[in-house]
Amino acid sequence: MLIVDKNNPPPDWIEGLRRRFPVEREMDRVLTRKLHRRSGPAYSPVSLEVLCDGMKSLLRTQLTDAFEVRDAKWLAGGASKLQVSIKLDWRHPELGRTTTPMVIRMEPAESIVETSRLREFQIIKAVKDVLPVPPVYWVDDAAKHFPYPTIVYGFAEGVAKPTGTFSNVTGLGINYGPELRKVLGEQYVEHLARLHTWDWTKADLSSLDVPGPGTHAVELQLNWWERVWEEDSNRDIPLMRVAAAWLRENMPATERLSLVHGDYRAGNFLFTEGDQRISSWLDWELGHLGDFHEDLAYTTLPYLAHMSEDGTQELASGMMPAAEMYERFERVSGLAVKPKVIDYYHVFHAYRSVVIVIGSGYRAARNGKTHQDLLLNWLMGMGYTILGHLRRKLEEIA
Structure with a gap:
């Protein structure tokens, strides 16, 4: 078995990854640049x-x-x-x-x-x-x-959470309260429907590759995240190999290409407290062309939810029960939500989340490459909770 020092990756290993996991051209440039620079200096504070x-x-x-x-x-x-x-x-x-x-x-x-x-x-x-x-x-x-x-x-006006409200890191688990979530929730679903039904073909999106018609658009995403796992992970986790194989064997056909936000959730939008309007959507760095189910599945992940005040309902992204969100999305967008495709993308997002927090989070913190090394170490612990969710989801639908 070839042992590679991922902190000093050799050129032939990098080229091998590029061949094994073909990704969008822009992402290939970004990921290859990361590996070529990895053995260079650690992050130093910028004034x-x-x-x-x-x-x-x-x-x-x-x-x-x-x-x-x-x-x-x-x-x-x-x-x-x-x-x-x-x-x-x-x-x-x-x-x-x-x-x-x-x-x-x-x-x-x-x-x-x-x-x-x-x-x-x-x-x-x-x-x-x-x-x-x-x-x-x-x-x-x-x-x-x-x-x-x-x-x-x-600079965008607004706040990410109600004044005086507690939230976890990066806005996870924000509780908007019953009245505010009703107002924001309507806008939340309407904006998602608007994004997914928008005709992106007339825009300048030259840095995004367009999957071919009738293909599995998710394959480019699987290649992206499986490549990152190979580049960054510190140890083998058999469940990740099982999940990657299942995801490849069960790729749903993409019936409609939409612009996907990639991180559509509470904490990634601002709202103005005076009129309770969503004033700005942020963090578009994971945006790409794909299946609209991908965003819907992400925003209804259990670990991005919290329980209602009376403890009877799980609120997707702190907004509303997942079933209500799907129904509202169908009504506003005119697009049919397929439960099996949602299940698929729930597995995909759990896999992606583990790649990010256990794989890349570890590597960046270990090499001192970021200003957030303490936070990344904390996030790694969350990754094992997500692994548990990934295992249960695979047992449920596989």
Whole structure:
């Protein structure tokens, strides 16, 4: 058996993974870049001054009028990316001289989820007339100006959870309360239906590969996450091999290609407390073209839910019972939800979650590649709870 030092991966091993697990072109670029850089320096803290200098360097290539970058502050939240708020005094192409709050979103040396800033930029820009999203301004996907690939977008107004409410890491387990969840829940399902019925073919999504008609779109996703497991995992877990084999043997045909958010859940949207409106959808880094059931299954995962106040109902993403969410989605979208396909994607997402928290979370923290090493170690413990869910789900439907 070939033993590979995954902390110093040899070129022939990297090329072998690329052949075994063909993924989208952009994701191949991102994942291959990660492996080529893995034996390099660990993450070192980046100062606000360095980030502001990077922003100025980027702006000098984009603007001809005078500008000022000021009031830089670190933003909390998120387990994978560094985020800084700034204010930019500049000549806006539509508003003239103004001050615009913006966010610099940058990767660390290696992330728990290695993704593409270019893809994130294109998707947010494409859906601006479909869903509430922050405006996007610039992307430095080759890290010419910043230490790592970076996207710059507008600061979105709103909160992720009601004032005074507790939530777990990255917004998991938010309890909106009976009245607010009723209002937000309607918008939550309506926005998901709007996304999945939107005609993405007219948008600039060149960083996304389009699966062929009548194919199993999930195969590209399976290749992505099985490749990441091979790249990052520290030890063999037989259940993961069983799950990967089952997922490949039972791939559902994709009847309709939709833009999939990939992380559609509580904690990844903001809302304004005054009028109780969802003001912005965030974290599009896992977006891709695929089956709409993928998002529906993700947002109804048991470990993203919590019980109602009276203890009688499990509320999917803190919104409503899963059965009610499926029924509402069908009514709003006109698309038929197939329970067997939902079951399939429940297995897929459990598999993907384990890859992320036990595989990539371990590797990034072990090598000191991220600013969130303590958080990633904590998340690894959650991975074994998800493994238990994966085993039970396979026993239930296999």
